Amino acid sequence: MAKKVVIVGAGPSGVLLAHYLLQRDQDYQVEIYERRNDPRSISLSKSRTFPLVINQRGITALSNIKGLVEILKSTSLESIGSLNHDKNGKTQLIPRNQPIYILDRTQLVIMLLETLTAKYNSDRLNIYFDNQCNVVDFEAKTVIFSKVVNADDTTNVTVNYDLLIGADGARSQVREQFLSTDQFEVEQKYVPLAYKSIFLPANVISLKPGYIHNWRGSDGIAAILVHRTDGSLSGTVNFPRENNPIENFSTTEEVSQFFSDQFPEIAQILPESEAEAFLNRPISSIITIRCNRYHHGDSVLLIGDAAHATSPSLGQGCNASFEDVAFFDKLLDEYSDDIAKAIAQFSLRRKPDAHALVELSDNAYPLSGKLLFLEFFIRLRFAQILHQLFPKYFSPSFWQLTSESTVPYSEILNIYKNWIAKVKRANEKFLHN
Ligand SMILES: Cc1cc2nc3c(=O)[nH]c(=O)nc-3n(C[C@H](O)[C@H](O)[C@H](O)COP(=O)(O)OP(=O)(O)OC[C@H]3O[C@@H](n4cnc5c(N)ncnc54)[C@H](O)[C@@H]3O)c2cc1C
Known part of the structure; x- marks a missing residue:
């Protein structure tokens, strides 16, 4: 009989897992529930997206699904190194031996969704947007989702599962339910840096395409910009979360002054409209997660950020999430689709690398x-x-080792x-x- 898999979260890890499960010989039937609306039906929301770097780890995991790597390459920008800019406009090049691929998180999810829905129909795959997971009952093997009916109305839907996957990101609701189970431990920490996204229109700056551009300001402040396929630039400005210098800005003049002081090169080309948008954009903080296990009983598994959210400093979170998916697939091979055994082994064997990833990402770069x-x-x-x-x-x-190989993080x-x-x-x- 078909095994019913309920995946909470249509982020990169949840959607890639659906690809993997549906391509297995065993009969899996997949339902994905996502609290946000369908990204294919709305314009790219700038405040919710940011550039992602997909490296060799991500490529290796994507390559097991026919066509994904080719589509990724055609929808992203290839980068062959980083350029560190100093205040005088001089640059230091850190070249790469292998290219990495840069695209917005939303674009990546759209690419994964489009390829998935092109391959499978509703006999085996159903995706429900605007459905937020609220309550999980591990004993009854049910999940309650609140479904948006219209702007002022939601209704509850109860769904049963054979396997429940928590792919619902750093603030996972599925993981929340683990807290009520025996011997589960989770450590949640705020990364000392917070960030605001920044977007610059095409042709405003003569930065070399094909590179990740980094600037280091003073007191732990830094900026990263990358090109998008349409020639525009997007990135983040990072700053210490505590005593954050831009928290109390209320005018665009303050924003412009901040850029002049910290990143004169960006200040020169920062349009008034972007200074205003930057002012109004929310400050985002990031948490890291370390769990002592990722499975519960014989039927629940956490993957991706829900299992091991990490600082974005090394650009590994999504790549590691893709590795999780390929790793779980291998365990299903090894244990002949015995889910209980595969999820228990996932906890056992993935934990050293997941914990090492958080440690590496927290401490790879000096803040000052x-x-x-x-x-x-x-x-x-x-x-x-x-x-x-x-x-x-x-x-x-x-x-x-981190970006151009698949050497386990614990070894690195x-x-x-x-x-x-x-x-x-x-x-x-x-x-x-
Ligand atoms: C600024 C920034 C830059 C980054 N850069 C990189 C990079 O260059 N390379 C890299 O590899 N990684 C990077 N990362 C990390 C990367 O974004 C994450 O590791 C990756 O998105 C994890 O994928 P995921 O599917 O596990 O979780 P998410 O991307 O968080 O997706 C989870 C999904 O679950 C949904 N959801 C949440 N709660 C519920 C609920 N209760 N019910 C239903 N749905 C729910 C969410 O709406 C979301 O769609 C970066 C992160 C940040 C913040």
Whole structure:
């Protein structure tokens, strides 16, 4: 008999998992419930999207589904390195050996949804938008969703499942239910940096396409911009969450002054309209999540950010979420679709890498300190060059390992533990001063 899988969350991990399950030989029937509306039916909402970098890990996971990598490549921008800009307009290049692919999160989800619905019909796949998961009953194996009927009305829908997947992001409602189960532990921490998105129209700035552009201001403030396929730019301005310098801005003049002080290059091309939009855009904070297990009983599993939300500093969260999906699929192979065994093994085997990922992302980059940042840059370039010349004797750089390989995160943490510990000490000192 077909196994009914209910996936909560139509984000990157939930939709990719649907692809994987529906392509298996076993008979899976998939229902996806998403609290937001269908991204295919609305214009790209700028406040809810941000650029995502898909690296080798993500590509490897996508490549198991026919056609996805090709579509990803055709809808994203290829990047071959990062350019660090200093205040005088000089740049430092950090090249990559392999390209990465940049696109908006919403575009990525649309691409995954369109390919999914093109392949499967309602016999095996149903997707319900505007349905928010509110209550999960693990004993009865049911979920209650509140469904938006119209602007002022919602109704409750109860759904049963054989397997429930919590792919509902960092503030997961499914994970919330785990708290009522025995021996479940979760650590939730705020990343010390918060961010605001920024969008610049096409042709306002002569930044080299094909690179991630980074600026470091003072006091832990930084900006990242990348091109979009239409030539415009999007990115984020990051700043310490505590004593946040832009919290009390109330005029566009203050915004312009902030950019002039911190990022003169961006200030020169910041249109008045974007200064205004930036002022009104909400400040977003980010949490990290570490759980002691990702499954419950024989029928519930957390994946993606719901299981291990991480700081975006290394650009790994989505890639790691895609890895989760491919990893779970392998476990289903290994245990002949015995769900209870596969989800228990997922907890056991994925946890070391998920915890290592959070640790690496928290502490890979110094928040402040010119010398430490210089050391970071020198280490990176030396490792790249030495590995290129003597691959047998020198391991790839930290960056290559995280983005250009599928080496498990726990192994990378082991190789680079001294550097990570050093940055962690420096960052803690900076934040507590
Ligand atoms: C600024 C920023 C930059 C980033 N850059 C990168 C990058 O370059 N590379 C990278 O790999 N990662 C990056 N990340 C991380 C990446 O966005 C996440 O890791 C990825 O989106 C996780 O996918 P997910 O599907 O697990 O969760 P999400 O993307 O959070 O999706 C969860 C979905 O569940 C839905 N949902 C939530 N609650 C409910 C509910 N109760 N009921 C029904 N539906 C619900 C949400 O609406 C959402 O659609 C970045 C993150 C941020 C914030």
